[in-house]
Amino acid sequence: MEKIKSNLENLDRVFPDTFTNEQIAKAKTLFLKRLSEDAHKFYGGKIQTVPKAPVFGFNWFNVWYTPGVSKISTNIRDNNDTSYELSNRGNLVAVVSDSTRVLGDGDCTPPGGLGVMEGKAFLMKYLGGVDAVALCIDSKDNTGKNNPDKIIDFVKMVQHSFGAVNLEDISQPNCFKVLDVLREECDIPVWHDDAQGTACVTLAGLLNALKLTNRKISETKIVLFGAGASNTTIARLIIADGAKPENIIIFDSKGALHSDRKDIEEDKRFYRKWELCLSTNPQKINTMEEAMKGADVLISLSTPGPDTVKKEWIQVMAPKSIVFVCANPVPEIYPYAAKEAGAYIVATGRGDFPNQVNNSIGFPGILKGALMVRAKKITDNMAIAAAHSLADFAEKRGINIDNIVPTMEEADVFPVEAADVAMQAIEDGVARVIITREKAYEIAKKDIENSRNLVHHITNNGFIKEPPAEMLESALKWAIEQVS
Secondary structure, three states: OOOOOOOOOOHHHOOOOOOOOOOOOHHHHHHHHHHHEEEEEEEEHOOOOOOOOOOOOOHHHHHHOOOOOHHHHHHHHHHHHHHHOOOOOHHHEEEEEOOOOOOOOOOOOOHHHHHHHHHHHHHHHHHHOEEEEEEEOOOOOOOOOOOOHHHHHHHHHEEEOOOOOEOOOOOOOHHHHHHHHHHOOOOOOEHHHHHHHHHHHHHHHHHHHHHHHOOOOHOEEEEEEEOOHHHHHHHHHHHOOOOEEEEEEEEOEEEEOOOHHHOOOOOOHHHHHHHHHHHHOOOOOOOHHHOOOOOOOEEEOOOOOOOOHHHHHHHHOOOOOOEEEEEOOOOOHHHEEEEEEEOOOOOOOOOOOOOOOOHHHHHHOOOOHHHHHHOOOHHHHHHHHHHHHHHHHHHHHOOOOOOOOOOOOOOOOOHHHHHHHHHHHHOOOOOOOOOOOOHHHHHHHHHHHHHHHEEEEEEEEHOOOOOOOHHHHHHHHHHHHHHH
């Protein structure tokens, strides 16, 4: 049993030798939650505002503020597009949520989403060289219900301060209407990361898993467990990229989706699910036990586990089965258990297990690509282009059953992805600025390097303190005691 390092690189080796795989998995989850709570208290959150312009002398305040800045205001008044050049708008994202579906914890109240939304902003800055602001809002109307129109109105009002909007943790069915309306009615790209982002990275992982198992997507039998924003969008993207709808079966909390689901047909808010009812599962299979017989792929984004997905389901899948269990914070079945049941490739949404199929490798590069060309929207084609960019990047450096997608540690994946997304935006006709792929890569790489260097510089110079060793040791000790 090793002493835990401050960079957490030896996390898998710090638990007692007597611990089983299940105990290690549980202890890691508890440790990360406890350390997260302690670290957020220690640092007071994880985002701050840092100027990007210098102060050579106090007369420079007359440049950055009044009277000089009056010229900036009138320039933008006369041509709103100059706001992208004369302010930080061109590299600034609003992370908007009503916090009604935060990770696996459900409705956390508006401020309860701040931890996740600040986390998105943190990753955008460090991984994508993009600035972001967390905006957690109350979407309840005068009846006390969460109203999608309130989110729509809010985003429309604030869009003029941002280059893009990242929607996050909005419960269904509201999330469908919010995204579809805002994508069409805003002048800037509005992106739902739980839906499009998760779908993009899942598709990337699926593409490489299919390569490793010698399958064609058009011939692959796929079961999707869960029918929220993530899995319904995953279904849409994999169909757009070549999967056959008749080979897909999707389950929500009431059973399988198919054309006899009158409850979905009659509730117009679930129009996205109804579209899938009409196109998938023509045999009208109704149970997971039946659907999983001979299935090649399981993609689960449902209720956190570890016993949501049963070993018995995996045991009846086709040889060399592919299992994505991506609920957070705990996967629907732990990877070791899925492998014991016969799964060949297993992916989760967590970075402390192999194959992290998580939108953290998607949205920083995708949003950077959209911002660089001032895209009007992020199309499904752009998300699919990002998926292929991620899959190709991983394949070029080598893939195996425990390494099917890039990781956040591979810094160059983000400028590559950003450049590919920018080129797709130009091809789709939604870009306001036309640049070459080489230029897009160069801009993204420089901005990302600057962001990372800034964090390292202020850390090395003591403006960000190292976490106390006692904090890590205390959290580890507590986690071990809870599981022992």
